[in-house]
Amino acid sequence: MRTHDSVSILIFNTSRQCFVVVKQFRPAVYMCEIERHQPQVFENQDKESFPSLENPLPAVVGVTYELCAGIVDKPGLSLEEIACEEVLEECGYRVSIADLRRITSYRSGVGVTGSRQTLFYAEVNDQMRTSGGGGQPEEGELIEVVEIPLGESMKFAYDETFPKTMGVIFSFMWFHNNIAPKLPKK
Ligand SMILES: Nc1nc(=O)c2ncn([C@@H]3O[C@H](COP(=O)(O)OP(=O)(O)O[C@H]4O[C@H](CO)[C@@H](O)[C@H](O)[C@H]4O)[C@@H](O)[C@H]3O)c2[nH]1
Numbered sequence: 707m708r709t710h711d712s713v714s715i716l717i718f719n720t721s722r723q724c725f726v727v728v729k730q731f732r733p734a735v736y737m738c739e740i741e742r743h744q745p746q747v748f749e750n751q752d753k754e755s756f757p758s759l760e761n762p763l764p765a766v767v768g769v770t771y772e773l774c775a776g777i778v779d780k781p782g783l784s785l786e787e788i789a790c791e792e793v794l795e796e797c798g799y800r801v802s803i804a805d806l807r808r809i810t811s812y813r814s815g816v817g818v819t820g821s822r823q824t825l826f827y828a829e830v831n832d833q834m835r836t837s838g839g840g841g842q843p844e845e846g847e848l849i850e851v852v853e854i855p856l857g858e859s860m861k862f863a864y865d866e867t868f869p870k871t872m873g874v875i876f877s878f879m880w881f882h883n884n885i886a887p888k889l890p891k892k
């Protein structure tokens with residue numbers, strides 16, 4: 707399978723001392739939950755047809771906590787430019803390239819896609835917020851912006867009842883190792 711590379715951004719709001727992440731419905735996650743709870747749906751299915759769901763699970767089982775992120779699908783735009791666009795579209799904060807710090811990159815999937823994700827860090831404050839974010843509904847996006855207080859963030863990271871991406875867990879740990887020790891004491 708060939709897919710686009712992507713960027714993701716760890717956003718920390720200094721005014722509110724919280725991380726800004728997104729919640730999104732992911733069809734693939736939803737279908738994994740269907741298979742876990744209703745394995746019969748996938749049995750004896752004609753591979754050409756989509757399994758019909760007689761007792762659909764609530765949509766919330768397909769919603770995950772994620773970093774703000776976007777695919778790299780605009781030739782001519784740098785990773786940094788795409789990252790700034792995603793922060794504005796999805797979370798409503800206006801950041802410039804100078805506000806971004808590159809953390810690292812990694813393979814976002816090695817079994818199926820092999821694509822690479824580059825992770826950035828952006829500090830924001832309430833003055834930089836220009837809208838509520840939410841993504842682009844006309845492109846089928848339905849994004850909820852969520853704030854995770856710094857003091858609760860490591861508990862959140864390891865709490866398996868909040869489904870999330872590895873990027874969230876890794877970047878929160880990176881923050882605690884690299885940024886938190888230098889924060890002004892409040
Ligand atoms: N968001 C996120 N957080 C992580 O922690 C995280 N960790 C890994 N990933 C992977 O990064 C890739 C890109 O992320 P997005 O799906 O958020 O990309 P977008 O460009 O924002 O949106 C696209 O998908 C939308 C539907 O959701 C459409 O409507 C758009 O047209 C379309 O461009 C995906 O492969 C995802 O697996 C994360 N992605």
Ligand SMILES: [Mg+2]
Nearest residue numbers: 774775776796
């Ligand atoms: Mg996105």
